[in-house]
Amino acid sequence: MRNKEKFLEIIYKCAEELNKQLSEEGKITLEESTTLIGENSLLDSLGIVILMISIEEHIANTGISVSIMDALTESDEPPFETIGEMSLWLLEQSS
């Protein structure tokens, strides 16, 4: 089923996994308003890469192919900044 909640679930799951590697102050808060990309993000570049690829791979397992890394590197303005915006962007890309 392709809906925003399904993508949110995947993002939270991957963020939770990544949190196990992050320091207490750098952990991702599992909320739609949390900024992943941009100035207010707590993630460093490696953290962003690991999270985005992990999300890509989880989505690929549901039979949907989305290239998040390409979208982030190819445009000057990132297509999303927060977790909520990312889930909507993923929904848009998959439909």
Next chain:
Amino acid sequence: MTNLIDKKKITLISDFNIAPLSGFLKNKLEHSEFLIETAPYGQVFQSLARSNESWLDIIWTLPERVLLGFQKACQLEEVLHEDVLAEVDDFAQRLLDVSEKRYVFVAAWHLPSNIGYGMLDWREGLGLSNLLAKCNIRLAEKLSESNNIFMLPTNSWTDGVLKPLSKKMWYAAKIPYDSKAFENAANHICQCLDAIKGKSRRLVILDLDNTLWGGVVGENGWQGIRLGGHDHVGEAFKDFQLAIKSLLNRGFQLAISSKNDEGVAMQAIDNHPEMILSKEDFVSWRINWNDKAVNILELANEINLGLESIVFIDDNPAERSRVSAALPEVFVPDWPEDPSMFVDAFNSLGCFEGTTITKEDRSRTSLYIAERNRREIKGSVKDNNSWLRKLDTTVTVCPVNSSNISRVTQLFNKTNQLNLSTRRLSEQEITNWLDDAAHSMLAISVTDQFGDMGLVGVVGLEVLGNEGRLVDFVLSCRVMGRQVEETLLHIAASELARQGASTMKIAYKATERNGPTLQILENAKLEEIEPHVFRVNCVDGYEKPEFVSLNICGN
């Protein structure tokens, strides 16, 4: 919390991006004595050569990056396996050099991905699987020269991970494995650190009904329990018993805590033809209707082990919850309901790591059973002296050398109660300490009429001018109360006198657990020159206890 400056540095060295392992370890060891650092990416040989103050180096490399010949082999070029093995020898020598200064964990090499010669891949002299297996074996053989190096089996890190090799992560961030594999690696490394620090569990206390066999023996009789036979559930319980039995060969002990009638339960253990474990495999048991937490406390006291050395396995969640709440130091793992999962659950506990397996480990259960016999005799004689006379104890003293240093190192790192200074030393640190002409160390073995207790004590000595010092007094609590303690003082004073010292100074350094050492010193009628510091006149010597015979190696 440990001060940053006092922390032991662990350096991660790799030819790939090892940041995920660093992250997992930092979180797991956040409040520990360890500090995690990562060497510059891809500079394996340079990092090994660099002199730093690392306490442990963890080296995880990809064979196709660290061995040029293997890289060519991966491209299916023709390579002589002997040439690749020569590269392995060179790599091993660098690790051996490093191990003279610090501990080293080396991850065994993992085949990069599904490449190679297909059905020919295991063919001698050709296949990559064949070549990599040889490389790992060669590396293991070479590294076995040092007891400070541990080559870790990486298959347990990737087993059960759906896609352990992540190509996408490799191309984007030079991270070759899925994060779950790094998490498994971090868990295993922490267990290995516990083993080095002497914190492994040592006693497994088991329930009986629906844990060691299926069903309730009190209701069905021993003929009615499910164990082995043409029964898939019975086979699962039998396999679980086999897994537990294997622990005995590694120096761990077993005990029973079961709510049952002892006579009925023992009938099952003695008579059931498919029982793998026998009565002799258990150092003790409490089979009664009492609170299991109380029973476990009694077992810990009887076997003389701290609660933090105990694992308790029980199928009943209520019993597990009770023991967890009452005895938080005891490790009480969640336990599956399905007996076919028992072996996997047991093998994944991860609390049975050890840095060495000694002669004493392999015979540990029989040592404890002999100890039980000693206590029974003690109950049957009228006074302590009669018991000591009956034991007919002989203490043998040998210098610490290559034949006994593994066991000596184990004693240094595991002994808590009878330990004067509680110095935790690696084998290399002991060797380095002994390189100083002022230092000497003696290994103490004990036998009596019930058997050989093996190497149970260590005495470390220092002589400066005519002043001697007892630096280490380490004795397994298994021989406590048998005048071996006083015999060690006699041995130390005699040896220092032989080396020209006129006095022996003994400075007790208190820890949470070594109170019994102070009691021994206070009861030994020594001169206390300042609080917790004692002195013995070596010229007069310290009298050997009456009921102990002394045997000096070589005499």
